Amino acid sequence: xxxxxxxxxxxEEELKKKINFICGFCNAKPTFINxxxxxxxxxxxxxxxxxxxxxxxxxxxxxxYSNDFYVESLNNRILVNELEQYLKNI
Numbered sequence: 081x082x083x084x085x086x087x088x089x090x091x092e093e094e095l096k097k098k099i100n101f102i103c104g105f106c107n108a109k110p111t112f113i114n115x116x117x118x119x120x121x122x123x124x125x126x127x128x129x130x131x132x133x134x135x136x137x138x139x140x141x142x143x144x145y146s147n148d149f150y151v152e153s154l155n156n157r158i159l160v161n162e163l164e165q166y167l168k169n170i
Contacts, residue, residue: 083121088114091131092144098160099133106167108135115143130154136170 091112103110115131130141130150140163141150147160158166 085119085121087117087119089116089131089144090114095142095144095160099163102160102164102167103135105164108167110135135167138170 091114096112099110099112111134113132113134115129117126117128119126128143130143133140133142139152141152141154142148149158149160149163150156151158151166
């Protein structure tokens with residue numbers, strides 16, 4: 081039987097403050113969902129689930145200590161300082 085171990089990660093407070101600050105300028109309310117680390121017991125397989133923030137119905141994925149945001153999937157990357165402009169163009 082496969083046992084998956086899930087450990088929840090907390091969002092870095094500095095990054096959370098930046099997102100709240102940017103959303104304040106854009107009149108948007110962010111919803112934060114913590115990511116997690118999932119590993120299969122007795123193996124070396126591990127998956128890091130990114131943190132998610134939902135702004136205006138769009139899901140943004142991000143990792144702690146990174147300046148990159150991913151829009152809806154890991155294929156569309158934007159930088160943190162481009163987030164305000166992206167939200168204004170929606």
